[in-house]
Amino acid sequence: MIIWLTGGSSGLGMHTAQQLVKAGHIVVAGARSFHGDQQPGLFRLPLDVTDDAGAEAFAEQAMLLAGPPDALVQCAGILMLGSCEETRVDEYRRILETDFLGMVRMNSLVLPIMREKGKGRIIMFSSINGLLGIPFQSAYTAAKHAVEGYAECLSMECKPFGIEVCLIEPGDHRSGSDSYRYRSAGMTDASPYAAEFAKGTAVIHRDEQGGSDPDKLGRKIAKLLGRRHLPLRKRIASPDQRLAVALHRLLPGNLNSRILRSYYLGGKKTEAPAHSEGRNG
Numbered sequence: 001m002i003i004w005l006t007g008g009s010s011g012l013g014m015h016t017a018q019q020l021v022k023a024g025h026i027v028v029a030g031a032r033s034f035h036g037d038q039q040p041g042l043f044r045l046p047l048d049v050t051d052d053a054g055a056e057a058f059a060e061q062a063m064l065l066a067g068p069p070d071a072l073v074q075c076a077g078i079l080m081l082g083s084c085e086e087t088r089v090d091e092y093r094r095i096l097e098t099d100f101l102g103m104v105r106m107n108s109l110v111l112p113i114m115r116e117k118g119k120g121r122i123i124m125f126s127s128i129n130g131l132l133g134i135p136f137q138s139a140y141t142a143a144k145h146a147v148e149g150y151a152e153c154l155s156m157e158c159k160p161f162g163i164e165v166c167l168i169e170p171g172d173h174r175s176g177s178d179s180y181r182y183r184s185a186g187m188t189d190a191s192p193y194a195a196e197f198a199k200g201t202a203v204i205h206r207d208e209q210g211g212s213d214p215d216k217l218g219r220k221i222a223k224l225l226g227r228r229h230l231p232l233r234k235r236i237a238s239p240d241q242r243l244a245v246a247l248h249r250l251l252p253g254n255l256n257s258r259i260l261r262s263y264y265l266g267g268k269k270t271e272a273p274a275h276s277e278g279r280n281g
């Protein structure tokens, strides 16, 4: 299979690309910068998913190098940590541009090719955060929720053309690089949210460090692509994260928020530090 893959320079994208090559596929991986050794069967091309011309150039070069894609695997993504109040609109825009519109842009390039062939597979990396929100990850959560809704629409529209869509919903994996976890500029020590932000982000960091094996996820994606049909959703998460998603569906909203708040922030409101009484003095 010829597979184009975004976000192939790091984290789950890189591990998935490697496992796909091991499974015998030809992979053209795109990212803004690559490090480390080349791998036979894995082509690397520059790609910025937020840039129309750059994405088109990637598609043209990928066509020349490998040919039309049987599958597109979209892993490129970045994260912004910050309170809803203090994350600026341009910071939200940056996350949405990469995590949501980047996927839309890449899909619009491969859909005509796949439609013409009468078949194709589009795999998009969502997240457990595409299904539920957690404190201080609102931009990422919003982007992944957008991906979830968009993918449902896409799967229905392109079914007559033989194109299948699959959302990968990973829980925490110990793969992501901290260089893609941005902190909102407003999150200074003077923020009224500073104490809870510190608690919440420590839990987020701990969970990711202790997360699942990224190669195992890569192998699951390779296995998925060997199936006759793709599921619309494939959750790759620990039992407790699966339980969190199930409870989110079943429990009343306020109760669910209380449970998640307690997990990340420890229940009661943490007192803001004395110096955080208003950022302007």
Ligand SMILES: NC(=O)c1ccc[n+]([C@@H]2O[C@H](COP(=O)([O-])OP(=O)(O)OC[C@H]3O[C@@H](n4cnc5c(N)ncnc54)[C@H](OP(=O)(O)O)[C@@H]3O)[C@@H](O)[C@H]2O)c1
Residues within 6 Å of the ligand: 006, 007, 008, 009, 010, 011, 012, 013, 014, 030, 031, 032, 033, 034, 047, 048, 049, 050, 074, 075, 076, 077, 078, 098, 125, 126, 127, 128, 169, 170, 171, 172, 173, 174, 175, 176, 177, 180, 208, 211
């Ligand atoms: N790690 C986890 O626990 C976890 C959990 C749930 C979901 N996910 C999802 O899995 C995917 C990979 O995340 P990760 O944490 O494993 O990886 P990561 O280490 O954070 O890597 C992010 C990748 O995205 C690429 N990227 C960022 N901006 C880009 C842009 N504008 N154009 C092209 N590529 C871009 C980066 O490459 P360049 O900087 O070289 O461009 C890099 O290859 C993401 O969609 C993430 O939301 C991860």
